[in-house]
Amino acid sequence: MAERHRVTFDQLVSAFDRTLRAAGFSAGHSSLMSRIFAESTRDGVHSHGVNRFPVFIESVRNGTVKVDAQPEKLHAFGGFERWDGHRGAGIVNANFAMSRAIALAAEHGTGCVALRNTNHWMRGGTYGLQAATAGCIGICWSNTMALMPPWGGREVKVGNNPLIIAVPRGTNRDEPPLLFDGSMSQFSMGRVQNAARDGELLPADGGYDEQGVPTRDASQIVRTRQLLPMGLWKGSGLAIMLDAIGALLAAGKTTPEITALPRETDMTQVFIAMALSRVAPDEAARHAIVEGLLRDLNATAPFVPDEPVMAPGQRMAERRRRAGTEGIFVDAEIWRQVQAL
Amino acid sequence: MAERHRVTFDQLVSAFDRTLRAAGFSAGHSSLMSRIFAESTRDGVHSHGVNRFPVFIESVRNGTVKVDAQPEKLHAFGGFERWDGHRGAGIVNANFAMSRAIALAAEHGTGCVALRNTNHWMRGGTYGLQAATAGCIGICWSNTMALMPPWGGREVKVGNNPLIIAVPRGTNRDEPPLLFDGSMSQFSMGRVQNAARDGELLPADGGYDEQGVPTRDASQIVRTRQLLPMGLWKGSGLAIMLDAIGALLAAGKTTPEITALPRETDMTQVFIAMALSRVAPDEAARHAIVEGLLRDLNATAPFVPDEPVMAPGQRMAERRRRAGTEGIFVDAEIWRQVQAL
Numbered sequence: 001m002a003e004r005h006r007v008t009f010d011q012l013v014s015a016f017d018r019t020l021r022a023a024g025f026s027a028g029h030s031s032l033m034s035r036i037f038a039e040s041t042r043d044g045v046h047s048h049g050v051n052r053f054p055v056f057i058e059s060v061r062n063g064t065v066k067v068d069a070q071p072e073k074l075h076a077f078g079g080f081e082r083w084d085g086h087r088g089a090g091i092v093n094a095n096f097a098m099s100r101a102i103a104l105a106a107e108h109g110t111g112c113v114a115l116r117n118t119n120h121w122m123r124g125g126t127y128g129l130q131a132a133t134a135g136c137i138g139i140c141w142s143n144t145m146a147l148m149p150p151w152g153g154r155e156v157k158v159g160n161n162p163l164i165i166a167v168p169r170g171t172n173r174d175e176p177p178l179l180f181d182g183s184m185s186q187f188s189m190g191r192v193q194n195a196a197r198d199g200e201l202l203p204a205d206g207g208y209d210e211q212g213v214p215t216r217d218a219s220q221i222v223r224t225r226q227l228l229p230m231g232l233w234k235g236s237g238l239a240i241m242l243d244a245i246g247a248l249l250a251a252g253k254t255t256p257e258i259t260a261l262p263r264e265t266d267m268t269q270v271f272i273a274m275a276l277s278r279v280a281p282d283e284a285a286r287h288a289i290v291e292g293l294l295r296d297l298n299a300t301a302p303f304v305p306d307e308p309v310m311a312p313g314q315r316m317a318e319r320r321r322r323a324g325t326e327g328i329f330v331d332a333e334i335w336r337q338v339q340a341l
Numbered sequence: 342m343a344e345r346h347r348v349t350f351d352q353l354v355s356a357f358d359r360t361l362r363a364a365g366f367s368a369g370h371s372s373l374m375s376r377i378f379a380e381s382t383r384d385g386v387h388s389h390g391v392n393r394f395p396v397f398i399e400s401v402r403n404g405t406v407k408v409d410a411q412p413e414k415l416h417a418f419g420g421f422e423r424w425d426g427h428r429g430a431g432i433v434n435a436n437f438a439m440s441r442a443i444a445l446a447a448e449h450g451t452g453c454v455a456l457r458n459t460n461h462w463m464r465g466g467t468y469g470l471q472a473a474t475a476g477c478i479g480i481c482w483s484n485t486m487a488l489m490p491p492w493g494g495r496e497v498k499v500g501n502n503p504l505i506i507a508v509p510r511g512t513n514r515d516e517p518p519l520l521f522d523g524s525m526s527q528f529s530m531g532r533v534q535n536a537a538r539d540g541e542l543l544p545a546d547g548g549y550d551e552q553g554v555p556t557r558d559a560s561q562i563v564r565t566r567q568l569l570p571m572g573l574w575k576g577s578g579l580a581i582m583l584d585a586i587g588a589l590l591a592a593g594k595t596t597p598e599i600t601a602l603p604r605e606t607d608m609t610q611v612f613i614a615m616a617l618s619r620v621a622p623d624e625a626a627r628h629a630i631v632e633g634l635l636r637d638l639n640a641t642a643p644f645v646p647d648e649p650v651m652a653p654g655q656r657m658a659e660r661r662r663r664a665g666t667e668g669i670f671v672d673a674e675i676w677r678q679v680q681a682l
Contacts (some may be wrong), residue, residue: 078421080450080620106491109421110451112615137586153641153650165582167589178585180578204573212644230572232545234523237653240638241506241521245478247630248508248621254630256637274453280589289588289595296597297581302492303553309494312578 003332012038012328016053019341023060024067025089031133031326033091038124042328044319047190048123050330054337056089056122063267065089065119071096074251079108082250085118087265094121094140095130097271102134105275113271116252120267125181125316127271128166136273138166138185143243143268148227151236154212156226159255160185161239166313168276171286176320178290180314184239185227196222246270344673353379353669357394360468360682364401365408366430374432381464383669385660388531389464391671395678397430397463405606406430406460412437415592420449423591426459428606435462435481436471438612443475446616454612457593461608466522466657467641468612469507477614479507484584484609487600489526489568492577495553497567500596501526502580507654509617511628517661519631520654525580537563587611 013034020030037056041049050282059065069088073081081100085093097113104111121127121142131138144159160183169175187206195202195218205214207221207228214228215221231236247254252268280286300309354375361371378397382390400406414422422441426434438454445452462468462483474478474493479546481631485500501524510516528547536559546555548562548569555569556562570576588595593609620625641650 018636073619075622077619078448078450080615082620107419108449108451108611109419110449110453112451112620114620137589149639149644150638150650150652152644152648153638154644155641157638157641157650165579165586167582167585178582180582181571182575182578186572186575230575231523231527231572234527234571235575237521237523238506240634240652241508241519243506244519244631244634245506247634248478248617248627249621251617251621251626251630254634254637256634274421274449274590276589278418279416279423279453279455280592281416282592285592286589289592293581293585293588293595296595297491297494297498300491300496300498303490303493303495307493309491309498311491311581340621 004329005183005332005335006327006329007335009038009042009323009328012041012050012330015338019053019057020285021340023057026068027306029089029092032095033089036095036122036126038336041330042320042323043125043287043316044111045123045125045316046187046330050338051334052122054334054341056120057341059119059263060089062263063264066176071115075298079104079110080112080114080249082114082116085115087117090121090127090267093118094127094269097269098127098138098140098273100132101271101273102131102136102228102275105136105273106278109279111273111275111277112249114246114249115269115271116250117266118269119265122162123181124162125166125179128179128181129177131273132166132168132179134273135168135277136275137168138164139272140164141242141246141270143246143253143255143258145261145264146255147189147225148229148236148239149208150240151229151233157256158184158229158236158239159243160188161242161255162225163238163242166228167290170290171283176313176317178311179316181312182230184235184242186230186235187227189225189227192218192221192227212271292318345669345670346673346676347670348676350379350383350664350669352390353382353671354389356679359678360394360398364398367409369500370430370433373436376438377432377463377467381467382671383661383664384466384616384657385664386464386466386657387671388529391679392675393463395675395682397461400460401430403604405604412456416677420445420452421454421590423455423457427455428458428460430520431460431462432467432607434459435468435610435612438610439468439471439479439481439614442612442614443477443616446477446614447619450479450620452614452616453590455587455590455593455663456610456612457591459610460606461659462610464522465503465505466507466520469505469520469522470518472614473507473520475614476509476618477616478509479505480613481528482583482611484587484594484596484599486602487596488530488566489570489577489580490549491581492570492574498597499525499570499577499580500584500599501529501568502583502596504579504583508631511631512624517654517658519652520657522653523571525570525576525583527571527576530566530568533559533562533568584609646657
C-alpha cells in the first residue's frame with residue numbers, strides 16, 4: 001500500500017489555488033476549481049480530485065485547456081440554452097452550465113443546458129451535487145473519446161460517457177443527496193490500470209482480451225484498451241444514445257469526432273435541472289418519499305454481514321463524514337507532485 | 342420451435358379491437374390500444390404485443406385496469422405537469438402523458454409529465470417512438486414491482502424499471518428512430534422463463550442462484566426469482582434513482598409501495614420530450630450528426646462476420662421492414678387464445 005499523507009481541506013485548497021493562479025486562471029476560476037478538486041478528494045474520489053490535478057495542470061500547459069475562455073450563448077428557447085465552452089476549463093464550464101440549468105428550472109420547472117467544445121469535467125458528480133444543493137433533481141452527462149467497442153464489434157468506437165443523477169434528501173439538508181455517478185463502462189480505465197499494477201483480478205469482467213472475450217484479467221485489458229460496457233449491450237446502447245442526444249442539443253462533436261482529435265477535447269455535455277419547489281412543492285411529501293425508499297433499502301438483508309445495503313451516494317456520504325472527523329488522506333507521492341507543480 | 346401463424350397487421354388490429362370493445366373500452370381507446378398492440382407485434386416485440394394481450398384482458402376482467410378511468414391533472418408549472426392515471430389502461434395513460442409532454446416541449450423546449458396510479462404500459466418503446474415521430478427526443482421510464490435485490494443485498498427490493506430513449510433520424514423520416522428500450526435488469530423475467538422452459542443457458546449471468554451467486558442457469562433464477570441488475574451495482578443504482586425521481590415528480594408510489602400491493606398496479610412513470618425544431622432548429626446539422634454517428638458505428642469490424650454492428654433501434658427497424666414484406670408471424674397457440682377471448 002502506498003504511503004499516505006494526512007491533509008486538511010484548507011491545505012488542499014491552498015495548494016490547488018496557488019498552482020491554478022500561477023497557471024493563469026482568474027482568482028474566481030481558481031477559487032472555484034480549488035474548492036471542487038478539494039471536495040472530490042474529501043468525498044473519496046481521489047481519481048478525479050488530487051490524483052488528477054497534475055494531469056489537469058499539464059492539459060493547461062500543453063494548450064488543451066484555455067485559461068481565459070468565456071462560455072458563449074449560441075441559442076435559447078424556453079427552458080433550454082446552448083452554450084459553447086471555447087475549450088475552457090471543464091470544471092468552470094460545467095459549473096456555469098449547471099448554474100444556468102438551475103436558473104432556467106426556477107422559471108420553467110425543467111432547465112436544460114447543452115454545452116459544446118468543453119474539456120473534461122473531472123468528477124461528474126460535482127454538478128449533480130450542485131443541482132441537488134440548489135433543491136433540484138440534477139441529471140447530466142458527458143461524452144468522451146472512444147473507449148469501448150460497441151456491442152458486437154471488435155473496434156473501440158463508443159465513449160464511456162459518464163451519467164450523473166442526483167436527488168436531494170428532502171428536509172434532511174445535512175445529508176448529502178442521493179448520487180449516481182457512473183460511466184457506461186463497467187470499470188474506468190484508471191480502475192483497470194490500478195488492478196493491473198497491483199496484479200489483481202477485477203471483481204467482474206471489465207474488458208476484452210486479445211481474442212475479443214470478456215475478461216477479469218486487468219493486464220490483458222490494459223493491452224487491448226477495450227473496456228466492457230456495463231450491462232453488455234445495454235451500456236453500449238445507452239452510451240450511443242447519450243452521445244447522440246448531446247451532439248444534437250449542443251450542435252457539438254460526437255465521440256467519433258472527438259476520437260479523431262490529437263487529444264481528448266471539444267467534449268459535449270448536457271445539464272438538466274428540475275426545481276423541486278416548483279414541480280413537487282409539497283416538501284413533507286418529498287421527504288417521506290425519499291426517506292421511505294432509503295429505509296426500505298437500508299433494511300435489506302445484506303449479502304455480506306455488517307455490510308449494509310446502501311443507496312447511491314450513501315457510501316460517499318459516509319466517506320465525507322469520516323474525512324470530517326479523521327482528516328483527508330492522500331497519496332504522499334502525489335501530494336509531493338502537487339506541491340511541486 | 343412452436344407452430345407459427347402468419348397474420349396481417351389489420352387482422353391483429355381487428356382481433357384486438359373486437360375484444361377491447363367487448364371488455365368495455367370506448368371506441369377511441371380500443372382503437373389506440375389495438376394499433377399499439379399490433380405495432381409492437383409487427384416490430385418483433387411479441388412479449389409486449391400479441392403474447393401479452395391475453396394477460397392484459399385478464400387484468401381488465403379482474404379489475405386491476407379500470408376501463409372508464411380518465412387521467413386527472415394535479416399540478417402544472419412551466420413545462421411540467423403531474424397527472425393521476427386513476428388505474429386506467431397503461432397504454433392509454435402513457436400515450437396521453439407523452440402527448441402532453443410533446444405539447445409542452447413545443448412551448449418550453451422541454452416538456453416533462455409525471456404520471457401516478459397507472460398500469461403496465463406494455464412496450465415502453467411505444468412512447469419513445471411517439472415522441473420521435475413528433476420530432477422530439479423522447480425519454481421515459483416506469484417503475485415496477487420489486488424484481489431484483491439491490492447490490493449487496495439478499496432480498497428482492499428494486500424494480501427493473503424500464504428506461505426508454507428515442508432520437509429521430511434527422512431528415513430520414515422513412516427510417517424508424519434510434520430507440521433504446523431496456524430495463525435495469527440484464528434480462529426480463531419473461532426471457533429467463535423462456536430459457537428455463539427451453540433448457541437453455543442464458544448468454545450472460547441473468548440472476549442469482551440459491552447461494553446468492555450470479556448465474557446463467559435460467560432454471561435456478563426461476564426458483565429464486567432474483568434478477569441480476571444490468572451492470573451489477575450500476576443497474577441497481579440507476580433503478581433506485583429512476584424510482585426516486587418518478588415518485589418525487591408524480592407524488593406517486595415507489596417500488597416498495599407497489600410491491601406491497603396484492604397485484605402490480607399504481608405504477609409511477611415519467612415522460613420527457615425535447616422539441617428538436619425548437620432546441621436544435623438546424624435540421625441539416627441534426628441530420629449530419631445522427632447519420633454520421635450511424636455510419637461510424639455500422640462500419641465497425643463485427644465480432645461475428647456478417648453480423649454488422651448496429652445502433653439501438655436499427656435491428657427493430659429491420660424486423661419492421663421484414664414484417665412489411667414477409668408478413669407478421671405469431672405463435673399459433675397464442676393466436677388461437679386471442680381469437681377466443
